[in-house]
Structures are given as structure tokens and as C-alpha cells.
Amino acid sequence: MKGSEPRGHDKSHRDRQIEEVGHDPYHARSKPAEPAVCPQCGVVYHKGRWQRAARPAKATEHLCPACHRINDRAPAGYVTLAGAYMDAHGEDVLRLVRNEESREAQDHPLQRIMGIENREGVVTVTTTDLHLARRIGDALHGAFHGELVIKYSPDEYLVRVYWTR
Numbered sequence: 001m002k003g004s005e006p007r008g009h010d011k012s013h014r015d016r017q018i019e020e021v022g023h024d025p026y027h028a029r030s031k032p033a034e035p036a037v038c039p040q041c042g043v044v045y046h047k048g049r050w051q052r053a054a055r056p057a058k059a060t061e062h063l064c065p066a067c068h069r070i071n072d073r074a075p076a077g078y079v080t081l082a083g084a085y086m087d088a089h090g091e092d093v094l095r096l097v098r099n100e101e102s103r104e105a106q107d108h109p110l111q112r113i114m115g116i117e118n119r120e121g122v123v124t125v126t127t128t129d130l131h132l133a134r135r136i137g138d139a140l141h142g143a144f145h146g147e148l149v150i151k152y153s154p155d156e157y158l159v160r161v162y163w164t165r
């Protein structure tokens with residue numbers, strides 16, 4: 001692992017990587033007739049994108065990509081958090097993780113945390129979207145420093161983020 005690289009200064013490189021990963025197959029499967037509403041979470045599909053809005057009068061029901069991933073238990077992002085600092089200040093770290101989700105929830109309603117699991121001190125946060133996982137990693141690195149490693153899978157829409165301190 002190249003954990004010693006100053007990843008915080010490597011943004012343009014990472015953005016290019018995210019483009020190379022391509023499009024989320026769950027989005028491709030999820031192009032309903034407009035207007036549509038997700039029966040599970042209530043987001044509305046309008047003008048080609050899923051967004052938070054009032055339910056339109058004649059909306060058809062169509063599962064949104066985020067709920068589809070949640071139902072399939074198929075995360076697009078895995079954020080693994082570990083280390084002595086994490087052990088001692090896990091609550092602070094997870095508060096920042098949650099903040100990162102809620103900060104852009106209005107504009108990006110499909111970027112959600114699916115779950116937070118703690119297995120013997122290693123916490124894994126799963127997300128419905130690559131961008132949220134990467135943003136969480138950047139936010140943790142910006143706030144708490146430590147080591148950040150981001151790995152995209154070349155063949156699937158998936159990112160693994162490792163933050164240790």
C-alpha cells in the first residue's frame with residue numbers, strides 16, 4: 001500500500017480515476033418514465049435526475065438506485081477506519097462521517113451511508129455511491145490527518161477507502 005503518499009494533494013489524479021470507473025450500473029437500470037417516485041425513500045425522478053422534491057400528482061413508482069443497492073446489499077463504497085486514534089476517538093470520527101452524508105443530502109439524495117459495522121476495532125462504513133466514500137476519506141484526512149488510501153476497482157463501479165490513524 002502506498003499509504004505514505006500525500007493523498008490530500010492528489011485530487012486531480014483521483015478525480016480522473018473516478019471518471020475511469022465509469023457509470024454506476026444501478027443508475028443505468030434506473031431510468032423510469034417521468035415523473036417517478038421511489039416507493040421506499042420518496043425521492044423523485046424529474047428532468048433526468050433523482051432529487052428531493054414534493055411527490056408529483058401522477059408519479060409512477062420506481063425503486064431509486066440507492067434503495068436498489070440497499071436492498072441488494074451491494075455497496076459502491078467501502079470506507080475502512082482503524083488505528084489507535086480511531087479506537088480512542090471513534091465517536092468523533094463517526095460524527096464527521098455522518099456529517100459528510102448529511103451535508104450534501106439535499107443535492108445528492110442518492111449518496112447514502114448503507115451501514116456502519118465494527119468488527120474487533122475495525123469500522124467499515126458502506127455507501128451507495130463512490131463519491132460519498134471518497135468525500136468521507138478526504139474529510140477525515142483533512143480533519144484528523146492520518147493515512148488515506150483510495151483504491152478504485154478498474155472493472156466495476158466500486159471504491160475502497162482506507163483511513164488509519
Ligand SMILES: [Zn+2]
Pocket residue numbers: 038039040041042043063064065066067068
Ligand atoms: Zn429510494
